[in-house]
Amino acid sequence: MSPTRYISLPHLRVGQSGTVKEITGGSGVVKKLTALGLRPGQIVTKRDSVFTRGPVVLKVNNTQMAIGYGMAQKVLVEVEEE
Amino acid sequence: MKRVLLMGNPNVGKSVVFSRLTGVNVVSSNYPGTTVGYTRGHMHIGSERVEIVDVPGAYTLDPTCKAEEVAVEMLLEGDLVMNIVDATNLERNLFLTLQLLEKDIPLLLALNIWDEARHRGIHIDVEKLEAILGVPIVPTVAVSGEGIKELVSRLPEARVARRPSATSDELWSEIGRITAEVQTITHRHHTxxxxxxxxxxxxxxxxxxxxxxxxxxxxxxxxxxEGLIAYLFEPLFHDVYAPLLMKIGSLLGSGGIVHDVVVGTLIDGRIDFELSFGVLSTGLFVPLGIVLPYVFAFYFALGFLEDLGYLPRLAVLTDNFMHRLGLHGYAIIPNVLGLGCNVPGILATRILESKRERFIAATIMAIGVPCAALQAMILGLVGERGVRYVAVVYGTLFLVWFLLGFILNRVLKGFSPEILTEIPPYRFPPFRILLRKLWYRLSNFLREAIPFVLLGVLLINVLFVFKIMNAIATLTAPVIRGIFGLPEEAISVLVIGFLRKDIAVGMLGPLNLSTKQLVVGTTVLSIYFPCAATFIILLKELGLRGMLRSAGIMILVAITVGGLLNLIL
Incomplete structure (x- = not known):
């Protein structure tokens, strides 16, 4: 198995994918993200981000969504090293 | 009578299905959160009359915003749930479906947006899914009507599944198993x-x-x-309607109080639709001849952008900026809607999470976002003096909108939550659906505008005949003349502005104002207080205290801005 590391969503490069490992926010944040389909085990792909701590745009399954920067920091994903 | 609830995730087409079933027009768009209240309609199934309710979209029965709270409350009052599911997003949609299946209410499922799912290479085994969920399932394409007949015919088959209640983790792993079994996705190229x-x-x-x-x-x-006014409405009013109105006028004696109230004061022996101020002349000309053409054009453009799915993208782009106002990017959508009419704009603030956000959004909208009717009058009246003056009015309103949000964000306790929204794919709206929405909005506009404008014109006449306006004018002269630099008669404009802004701006015309006075007058009129309809909605959405606070801010801002403009210009 290749070595892995956990990073938060804003640190994902545009176009890069990762598996959601942990959402560190409170239950409110978890509830909202989960309702949209973003939850541990899911594969997310970063589509884009707006500069200066703007929202992060992601694709999870077939849903494209925008997440505020602060919330995105609370989502940790595992990326396989190239 | 049976009550059928249309429920499902946001932006899956519930409102389109609703219109299909009931023939009742409701606004549908391509972004989550178009429906924030509920609409009822009826349809006949055989001999039975059934009530259909269009419920706001919800991702979960564990509410995270006001629209979802409404959905959960509605669930208690229904007899049957028609669960609309986005076939292109089966996994996420099934969460709500499974939660609904735990409830003691019969359910029938529509796999909507079936055409797009097919197009994207998503195959769902409907029979297998039916067997797993234990409820009838019908693939549909609501915008074209495909599958709607079958959906209705299978309504009696709706069943209570009585699934044991499960935690959200259990539900998600169940959903994983289900989708793995019924759904296959084939590769598709970028378009x-x-x-x-x-x-x-x-x-x-x-x-x-x-x-x-x-x-x-x-x-x-x-x-x-402008095209509609120049080539359609002005000729209609001047060449067709004016001669007719002159005949009515001569029956009323071509003069006197009754004539002047109904037909208007003749100017050089003729009816001047902008200056005569009769109920049947100016009272009809303002809503139909000046405002309607612009409202038509605006709603056509807005409807297209809404259905295309552009607005959520605008929300992402403006998110940073909107945070400075204590809001997040999604709040741009109610504000854009407010450019049509503040009433639906303020209603749409329900998609925002907190009371604080809704207060800020509604207040800055009522103050700084001119509705289409008001804009039509500003363009018409101020536009005559030059485009740069229109720019001054718009620029001032935008600045006020921004600064006020900025200050409220600093002053009010609390913080602004972050944006979290689904971004739907672009969809090219069918022309027929665009036209239906346009017609719905225009008929709403006419129903609301015409009575108020007619009433406004009548009221102006009454106030002048009984010299009440003169008394108010003397009383308010210090503010009107001293601070705003406007003639005393302008107070009548502000009084009527409580009722409707468009007719009030129209009243500035006959006052022979200088360009500076006109700019100050229209700006103050836009800011100082909402029209009657907006006022009622503010009261409903913010409560009495919130509304009073909001109204106080408006008057304060109007005096400050009007005074500053008078000094600077």
């Missing part, structure tokens, strides 16, 4: 649509696209509005 979708979010291309869109919409509204 022009994907590229445009990416381009409109990426700031480097997105901001120019947004600015171009705004410019295009503004140009479109002006060209279409």
């Amino acid at each position: 022009w649509r994907d590229r445009f979708e990416e381009a409109s979010i990426k700031p480097i291309t997105g901001i120019p696209i947004a600015l171009t869109m705004i410019l295009l919409v503004f140009t479109f509204v002006r060209l279409v509005g």
Whole structure:
């Protein structure tokens, strides 16, 4: 198995994918993200981000969504090293 | 009577299904959160009359915003749930479905947006899914009507599944098992649509696209509005309606109080639709001859952008900016709707999470976002004096909108939550659906505007005949003349502005104002207080205390801004 590391969503490069490992926010944040389909085990792909701590745009399954920067920091994903 | 609830995730087409079933028009768009209240309609199934309720979209029965609270409350009052599911997003949609299946209410499922799922290479085994969930399932394409007949015919088969209640983790793993079994996805190539979708979010291309869109919409509204007025409405009023009205006038004796109230004061022996101020002359000309053409053009453009799915992208782009106002990007959508009419704009603030956000959004909208009717009058009246003066009015309103949000964000306790929204794919709206929405909004506008404008004109006449206006004018002269630099008679304009802004701006015309006075007058009129309809909605959405606070801010801002403009210009 290749070595892995956990990073938060804003640190994902545009176009890069990762598996959601942990959402560190409170239950409110978890509830909202989960309702949209973003939850541990899911594969997310970063589509884009707006500069200066703007929202992060992601694709999870077939849903494209925008997440505020602060919330995105609370989502940790595992990326396989190239 | 049976009550059927249309429930499902946001932006899956519930409102389109609702219109299909009931023939009742409701606004549907391509972004989550179009429906924030509920609409009822009826349909006949055999001999039975059934009530259909269009419920706001919800991702979960564990509410995270006001629209979802409404949905959960409605669930208690229904006899049957028609669960609308987005077939292109089965996994996420099934969460709500499974929660609904735990309830003691019969359910029937529509797999909507079936055509797009097929197009994207998503195959769902409907029979297998039926067997797993234990409820009838019908694939549908609500915008074209495909599958709706079958959906209705299978309504009696709706069943209570009585699933044991499960935690959300258990539900998700169950959903994983279900989708793995019924859904297969084949690969698909990138299309022009994907590229445009990416381009409109990426700031480097997105901001120019947004600015171009705004410019295009503004140009479109002006060209279409002015064109309709010049080639359709003015000829109609001047060549067809005026002679008819003159005949009515001569029956009323061509003069006197009754004549002047009904037909208006004759100017050089003729009816002047802008200056006569009779109920049947100016009272009809303002809503139909001046405002309607612009409202038509604006709603056509807005409807197109809404159905295309552009607004959520605008929300992502403006998110940073909106945070300075204590809001997040999604709040741009109610504000854009407010450019049509503040009433639906303020209602749409229900998609925002906190009371604080809703207060800020509603207050800055009521103050700084001029509705289409008001804009039509500003363009018409101020536009005559030169485009740069229109720019001064718009620029001032925008600045006030921004600064007020900025200050409220600093002053009010609490924080602004972050944006979290689904971004739907671009969908090219069928022309028929666009026209239906346009017709719905225009008929709403006419129903609301015409009675108020007629009443306004009548009231102006009464106030003048009984010299009440003179008394108010003397009383308020210090503010009107001293601070705003306007003639005393302008108070009548502000009084009528409580009722409706468009007719009030129209009253500025006959006052022979200087350009500076006109700019001050229209700006103050836009800011100082909402029209009657907006006032009622503010009261409903913010409560009495919130509304009073909001109204106090408006009057304060109007006096400050009006006074400053008077000093600077």
